[in-house]
Amino acid sequence: MRLGSTIAARQLKYSLFLAVALGLVIVAIRGYQDYLWLEGVYQQSNQRIFSSSAPVATEVMIKRDRELANIMVRGMLNNRSIARVILTNADDGIFFELKRPAGEIPVSRWAEKMFGGLQTITVPVRDPERKPVATIGEMVIELNPQVYVNAYMTRLSWSFLATMILAAVMALCFAAMSYFVFSRPVIRLGNYIVNANPTDDSRPLQMPPEHRHDDEVQLLGSVTVGLFGMIRKQVGELRRARDELQNANITLEERVAQRTEELNSAMQKLEVLASTDPLTGLPNRRAFLGRLEDAVAVWRRRDTPVSFILLDIDRFKALNDTYGHQAGDAVLVALADTLRTTLRSIDIPARMGGEEFAVLLPGEELQGAMILAERLRKGLEQNSVEYGGSKLSFTSSFGVSGLPSAKGLAEFDQDVAAQFDVLRNSENTDIPGILYSLADHALYDVKATGRNRCKQADFSTLSEFKDQLPSDI
Incomplete structure (x- = not known):
């Protein structure tokens, strides 16, 4: 935002507001005066018509001359405030009546409220030759001040338009005068303060912009120059003190930085050692369970499915006893290599301990996890490890569990789906432990029924974990 733009905008806004307010007051006063003037003209015009028509109406009623009545009434209707004229006599009732065509002078709500509104004036017609004077009829006149x-509305509109134009011109003139007399010098001084750099002692301190009037603006500029001088002096002293302190602490900072780097490197190495299985290079149990907890949290928040495969090498103890532990280690390494080459980049294989491995499949439904488990099972079955001149073949058993998305729950019955919903909404439940137990039970069933197979966990057994789940499951 340009410096001073808000000042000019406020000056114009308040000047325009004041001018408009004053203009409205003037319009109100002028409108009131116009109303009083038009009301007087209206009353005088009507009175003049009544006075001039009364003698003619008397002659009409005495002579019963309808032609003269027509001439008189039409002359009265030339006054556009008269809407209807009726002549009546005392004997026969209505003698003559004439009114304007419908719609010639419309009636608005203002005509009913201003200038006395719609009126009906009755003027008695008397015969001056009779003694005593007798009323021989009436002249009924209906008035419409539309x-x-x-x-009045036309005069008020033009008055409002002219006054608002004058108010806008006055506001612009006042804002321009205020800007050039006061705001512009202050803005120039503000630009000088913003752009000046009193801390740069490599060049002379600039002087404030020239101001031809000896007033508060010039005084403010002089005070600013003095303040900049004090700032420059204080900054110079602070720089000298800073340089001395930096020279004194530079060796200490280098030593601290070196020690910090060594400590960070050691901590990184310890973290890797603490989270990695040294034999296979896969994440260990601790690291895997941490990633499993993160995946469960994502499932709760975003309904992203996660699957969990637990596998165990069949008859691994017999292999160790027959060929030795080094052969068993070779089989473990071969299994880890197969997992790396088969799984996706986002999948997480891990060695849980001994011959037990696990695979975390983020974003994968249980159906896809079963397909992947079967692919791993066949790959391990077809794989062999050469050790000591022999080819060692091995198989593995798989247990699969996981947390399906809302779409994946359609594959389950209502009771299981309800248990998953309760599991999602529970706060202090060890869901990773439950998933591990479900996969472990499925793995145990495979071991007990022949090995070298894949089995999905029986989620109807979730009710068996009632000690870990909320009471409403």
Whole structure:
């Protein structure tokens, strides 16, 4: 934002507001005066019509001259405030009646409220030759001030338009005068303060912009120059003190940085050792369970499925006893290599301990996990390890569990789906432990029924974990 733009905007806004407010007051006063003037004209015009028509109406009623009545009434209707004229006599009732065509002078709500509104004036017609003077009829006149209302509204509209234009011009003139007399010098001084750098002692301190009037702006500029001088002096002293302190501490900082780097490197190595199985290079049990907890949290928040494969080498103890532990280690390494080459980059294989391995499949439904487990089973079955001149073949058993998404729950019955919903909403439940137990039970069933197979966990047994789940499951 350009410096000073808000000041100019506020000056123009408040000047325009004040001018408009003053203009509205002037319009109100002028409108009131116009109303009083038009009301007087309206009353005088009507009174003049009544006065001039009364003698003619008397002659009409005495002579019963309808032609003269027509001429008189039409002359009265030339006054556009008269809507209807009725002549009645005392004997026969209505003698003559004439009114304007419908819609010639519309009636608005303002005509009913201004200038006395819609009126009906009754003027008695008397015969001056009779003694005593007797009323021989009446002249009924209906008045509609709509013409005067229109004239008043027109005058008020033009008055408002002219006053608002004048108010806008006055506001612009006042804002321009205020800007050039006061705001612009202050803005120039503000630009000088913003752009000046009193801490740069490599060049002379710039002087504030020239101001031709000896007023508060010039005084403020002089005070600013003095303040900049003090700042430059203080900054110079601080720089000298900083340089001395830096020279004194440079050796200490280098030693601290070196020690910190060595400590960070050692901690990284310890972290790798603490989370990696040294034989296979796969994540160990501790690291795997941590990633499993993260995947469970994502399942809760985003409904992202996660699957868990637990596998165990069949008859591994017999292999160790027959060929030795080094042969068993070779089989473990071969299994880890097969997992690396078969799995996706986002999948996480791990050695849980001994001959037991696990695979975490983020974003994978149970059906896909079963397909992958079967592929791993066949790959391990077809694989062999050469050791000591012999080819060692081995098989593995698989147990699969996981947390399906809302879409994946359609594959289960309502009771199991309800148990998963309770599991998702539970706060202090060891869900990773439950998944591990379900996969371990499935793996145990495979071991007990022939080995070298894949089995999905029986999720209907979730109710057996009631000690770990909320009571409402």
